Amino acid sequence: MSRRPHVRKRYWNEPEMGLWEKAYLPEILRGLFITGGVFLRNMAKWMTGRKGALTTYYPEETRPDYAPANRGKHVLTRRPDGSPQCIACNMCATVCPAKVIEIEAGFDPADAAHPKFPVRFEIDYSRCVFCGLCVEACPEDAIRMAKEVPDLPAADRWTMWLGREELLAWQPQSDVAKPYPPAPKAPQGDRP
Amino acid sequence: MPRLTIDGREIEAKAGQTVMEAAREHGIFIPYFCWHPQLSVPGNCRICVVGVDDKGGEWVDIACNMPVSEGMVVHTNSEKVRARRKATMQFITLNHPVDCGICDKAGECTLQDYHYEYNGERSVSVDAKVHATKHHDLSERIVLDNERCIQCTRCVRFTREVSKSNGLGMISRADHSLVRAAEDGSFGRDPYSDNVIDICPVGALLSRSFLHKARVWYLKPTASVCPGCSRGCTVNLWHRRPEWRLKAPGMRTANESIDRVTPLENPAVNGPWICNKGRDLAALLGRARAEVAMLKGRPAELQGAIARARALVASARRPVAVVSSWASNEELAAFKASLGARFATFVKADCQPEPGEVVEDALLIRADKNPNTAGARALFGDAPLAIPPDADLVLVWGEGLDFGLIPPGAAIIHLNAWLAPENGHADVFFPVSIQTERDGHYTNFAGVTSAFAKCFPKAAGVADAAALFPALAGAGGGE
Numbered sequence: 001m002s003r004r005p006h007v008r009k010r011y012w013n014e015p016e017m018g019l020w021e022k023a024y025l026p027e028i029l030r031g032l033f034i035t036g037g038v039f040l041r042n043m044a045k046w047m048t049g050r051k052g053a054l055t056t057y058y059p060e061e062t063r064p065d066y067a068p069a070n071r072g073k074h075v076l077t078r079r080p081d082g083s084p085q086c087i088a089c090n091m092c093a094t095v096c097p098a099k100v101i102e103i104e105a106g107f108d109p110a111d112a113a114h115p116k117f118p119v120r121f122e123i124d125y126s127r128c129v130f131c132g133l134c135v136e137a138c139p140e141d142a143i144r145m146a147k148e149v150p151d152l153p154a155a156d157r158w159t160m161w162l163g164r165e166e167l168l169a170w171q172p173q174s175d176v177a178k179p180y181p182p183a184p185k186a187p188q189g190d191r192p
Numbered sequence: 193m194p195r196l197t198i199d200g201r202e203i204e205a206k207a208g209q210t211v212m213e214a215a216r217e218h219g220i221f222i223p224y225f226c227w228h229p230q231l232s233v234p235g236n237c238r239i240c241v242v243g244v245d246d247k248g249g250e251w252v253d254i255a256c257n258m259p260v261s262e263g264m265v266v267h268t269n270s271e272k273v274r275a276r277r278k279a280t281m282q283f284i285t286l287n288h289p290v291d292c293g294i295c296d297k298a299g300e301c302t303l304q305d306y307h308y309e310y311n312g313e314r315s316v317s318v319d320a321k322v323h324a325t326k327h328h329d330l331s332e333r334i335v336l337d338n339e340r341c342i343q344c345t346r347c348v349r350f351t352r353e354v355s356k357s358n359g360l361g362m363i364s365r366a367d368h369s370l371v372r373a374a375e376d377g378s379f380g381r382d383p384y385s386d387n388v389i390d391i392c393p394v395g396a397l398l399s400r401s402f403l404h405k406a407r408v409w410y411l412k413p414t415a416s417v418c419p420g421c422s423r424g425c426t427v428n429l430w431h432r433r434p435e436w437r438l439k440a441p442g443m444r445t446a447n448e449s450i451d452r453v454t455p456l457e458n459p460a461v462n463g464p465w466i467c468n469k470g471r472d473l474a475a476l477l478g479r480a481r482a483e484v485a486m487l488k489g490r491p492a493e494l495q496g497a498i499a500r501a502r503a504l505v506a507s508a509r510r511p512v513a514v515v516s517s518w519a520s521n522e523e524l525a526a527f528k529a530s531l532g533a534r535f536a537t538f539v540k541a542d543c544q545p546e547p548g549e550v551v552e553d554a555l556l557i558r559a560d561k562n563p564n565t566a567g568a569r570a571l572f573g574d575a576p577l578a579i580p581p582d583a584d585l586v587l588v589w590g591e592g593l594d595f596g597l598i599p600p601g602a603a604i605i606h607l608n609a610w611l612a613p614e615n616g617h618a619d620v621f622f623p624v625s626i627q628t629e630r631d632g633h634y635t636n637f638a639g640v641t642s643a644f645a646k647c648f649p650k651a652a653g654v655a656d657a658a659a660l661f662p663a664l665a666g667a668g669g670g671e
Contacts, residue, residue, distance in 0.1 A: 087293055087294050094409070102440045105405075112326045115294065115326065122443070124440070158441055161441060
């Protein structure tokens with residue numbers, strides 16, 4: 001069986017090198033001067049206390065310019081009396097495609113309007129895909145996503161579970177914080 | 193034998209049947225709330241309306257109370273029936289709170305299913321919904337939510353016709369009627385009270401022990417047999433689905449627990465009912481487990497314990513075995529096959545009635561509180577338990593034997609699933625698996641054999657009795 005001679009494929013953007021490029025070393029040195037120049041300039045800025053490269057030194061530093069609609073860390077909203085808005089219906093946990101939300105429900109017979117409440121509300125940020133379906137599914141506007149991202153870096157996966165207390169206590173400035181439920185109206189006239 | 197036509201299908205019904213019964217028997221579905229195959233026909237929910245062709249056109253009436261007659265032409269899905277059904281659904285849901293988000297029935301609720309199937313619209317009422325007691329303790333075990341109740345009276349009829357405790361009744365009228373327990377507390381003493389939770393077509397009657405424990409779609413049922421008495425009722429053990437395993441720190445214990453127990457309908461044994469003891473299997477089976485093999489009370493490796501026990505079996509001149517009536521037929525057969533010829537064998541009752549427990553009644557509960565006494569006696573005879581004084585090795589399988597009956601000089605091999613003070617007195621102790629950790633069969637007092645299936649993995653140090661006995665006989669390495 002005769003072999004076809006190998007023909008090198010020609011690409012549409014094949015570089016046309018002149019004599020100077022073909023000499024190799026001058027072009028290599030030119031490249032080194034460009035990168036070295038940028039590096040030295042940035043280092044000089046850094047040494048004099050100014051910001052050099054555009055790199056964000058995460059997690060010590062976060063970008064201030066997240067989009068307002070960015071889906072970041074979850075917020076559990078509260079009722080006017082401070083109790084969680086969540087009714088532990090598990091809609092968010094059921095819809096979650098990564099199955100990272102786990103809720104333990106409690107029963108409070110004293111509160112007839114909200115007998116079911118979350119005793120524990122855990123989100124595993126090591127697996128969360130930040131899709132926002134939990135926010136969509138919530139019938140009570142109890143879970144929202146603020147634009148700030150959670151402090152993801154951790155030494156082990158267990159510290160990346162955030163619980164009820166942390167999600168409730170965390171009230172970022174960027175949260176829309178619309179008054180919900182609306183403040184009870186004062187009774188008008190004789191009839192309630 | 194009247195012949196009738198339902199939805200164009202000609203079927204032959206039995207004389208005296210209702211249209212509902214005839215249709216169900218032939219696989220034609222007619223919706224129902226208040227009707228129940230085991231209860232009387234009150235005809236109060238009106239959702240099972242069907243149309244019947246007549247000279248003057250189609251008339252509609254309820255199928256559950258309509259006797260079949262020759263040549264009847266019944267429609268379950270005509271225009272008129274659909275309209276009537278929808279109107280009925282709108283009437284039933286007029287004051288329903290629609291708090292499915294916090295209702296434990298959501299996901300297996302008849303009202304929810306029918307709403308999507310036959311109605312699909314929100315309440316047509318323009319007035320404020322009637323509010324009623326949201327939480328009323330009918331007994332220590334059952335919570336009633338009167339807002340969700342649709343007054344089908346299934347629970348009331350259950351206590352009158354099946355459990356005969358007459359523990360429940362309706363008070364007040366119309367919108368304001370409420371299910372209430374009798375004032376003499378007979379509902380709290382009713383040993384079958386939890387069945388009303390299952391037959392409630394909505395989430396009005398809720399189990400205290402299951403209250404808000406898990407949404408039902410997180411759970412899956414595994415067919416099992418209640419070991420509470422020799423009736424051997426078939427039950428469903430509901431536990432966490434593997435795809436919904438909890439992973440958060442501190443929540444993982446919930447993955448391997450029985451969240452609730454419901455009856456598995458079985459006309460040969462228990463019909464659709466079980467008693468309250470069967471509902472509490474989680475407590476019965478969830479007692480503190482023995483998980484380490486022991487030699488004279490000192491923890492030992494399983495292999496070492498097997499070797500020691502094998503030596504005891506080999507050297508014994510007069511070995512006696514007391515086998516468990518909680519063992520499955522498979523385990524008993526394994527014992528008989530490998531050690532049965534060597535041991536003089538007695539069957540013991542592992543469990544006796546607890547103080548305050550209903551010992552026996554006419555419906556389900558049997559006095560023998562062990563599931564497989566019949567299966568064990570079939571293999572080993574029913575000689576009364578009498579350990580001969582010259583026995584030099586006694587193999588005690590299961591709990592419930594007074595170690596004082598064992599002759600002082602005899603060596604003891606003990607198999608038990610649970611922690612007990614006797615475990616440390618045995619020369620060799622083996623922790624064994626319980627029925628949720630293996631497949632098997634029990635034979636009930638009437639000779640009906642029912643299967644149970646494995647739900648959870650067993651702990652590493654725990655042995656399966658069926659694998660242990662061949663190892664003790666020296667046939668194999670065991671586990």
